[in-house]
Amino acid sequence: MLEIQRIRNEKDAVITGLKKRNIDATETVESLLSIDQKWRNSKTELESISAELNLLAKEIGDLFKQGKQDEANTSKAKTATLKEKEALLKAEVDGFDTEIIQLLYQLPNVPNDIVPAGKSELDNITVEEVGSKREFDFTAVPHWDLAKKYDLIDFELGVKITGAGFPVYKGKGAKLQRALISFFLEEAEKAGYQEFIPPLVVNEASGYGTGQLPDKEGQMYYINEDDLYLIPTAEVPLTNIYRDVILPSEDFSIKMTGYTPCFRREAGSYGKDVRGLNRLHQFDKVEIVRIEHPSNSEKALIEMIDHVKGLLEKLGLHYRILRLCGGDTGFASALTYDFEVYSAAQEKWLEVSSVSRFDTFQSTRLKLRFKTNDKKTQLCHTLNGSALALPRIVASLMENHQTPDGIVIPDALRKYTGFDIID
């Protein structure tokens, strides 16, 4: 959620920024500002009436104490009209209040200066490409066929037990999952991230805190009976650790990591994009989350990008980094870099990580702040990224490292898998 103060102070910058998302926010911003003005007027008036009433109440109390019943009753009579006025203004202020919140919820984050304008993934900018497409002297097989050939993943079995999008990993396939999780977690730990095992189910307040609610309600599995949500990413429980927290000083840099399964309804997805591991309802992911001083979030983002690059390089994968355009950047994000790995067998790029900075967009809702040196409270910046999401990594490992003799495990992973080839 954008801060109303920011809209007051930087109205034009907000509108110009949002244009990069192909949103003309002029109308929303204007009505926001006019309601805000009305809200402030009514509020000031309301408060002066409340002050008057408080004073009267005190006087009446004193009069009663002194036994001056008559005078007290005279004063009492005076309060009636004031109370009526107060109730009226209160209703007005509350009304404006909800209108403002409603409008604020509609506005996505303002993109960072370096975010290009654009409508879709076609307008994203490739900022870096590392490695090159692997040449095969045989026909590369897509991962869903390899999974069957080596008996690593059973999609049909998942359908039987649960439904589409819930694969069953078997044998070396299961072990590969576990190895990747360990590898990612240990790399994160080496980079200074503290590991957490958070709940996989969160309450409504947490959903609002990171911005999944109210906009993306339909994306999460909802447990009606207990009013709880299955997490779509570890970002939600990890970031919410710091909901309603005021850090005591300016000197902080919080780095958290966690492995969790992630649950996504993916309502409306279909077609070849969902084949095999490409899009699932349940998948594993190691997430990294950072809470930073505003002056440090730019540097933090770079560090996170470097971290993800390191992972992909150790896995020997050919990848590219995209700076997402306004239209493709997530609602809450100010700047997002996507990592894509090229799948030679599918002949396309697969998104394996998304690293974003949210600036104060989440911390406004989270009420996550810190104390400045002169004892003021200020909002923190939040960032997060996948490091990494497993399914497409598994897919591209299988597809890119396939040989006629089997699937070769990258060196960095062997101490975790305990085997160096799947055959």
Next chain:
RNA sequence: GGAGAGAUGGCAGAGCGGUUGAAUGCACCGGUCUUGAAAACCGGCGUACCGUGAGGUAUCGGGGGUUCGAAUCCCUCUCUCUCCGCCA
């Protein structure tokens, strides 16, 4: 699932209709003292919003009500804890 208890400032914990934004203790910050530290003493110490400012308003789990006046009374919701049952 059954029964009961509770929710107050960073923590602990008073208050149970009228200078209570809230005692007291601990923690924390500043000062005095000290070579330094500890102790002792003095002072400060929640958050948000409105107002150029002086200042004001709100806030004792959430919402509603009674009252001139509510942390205190009533209703309701949520959450937590304890015991019993069930159970990894």
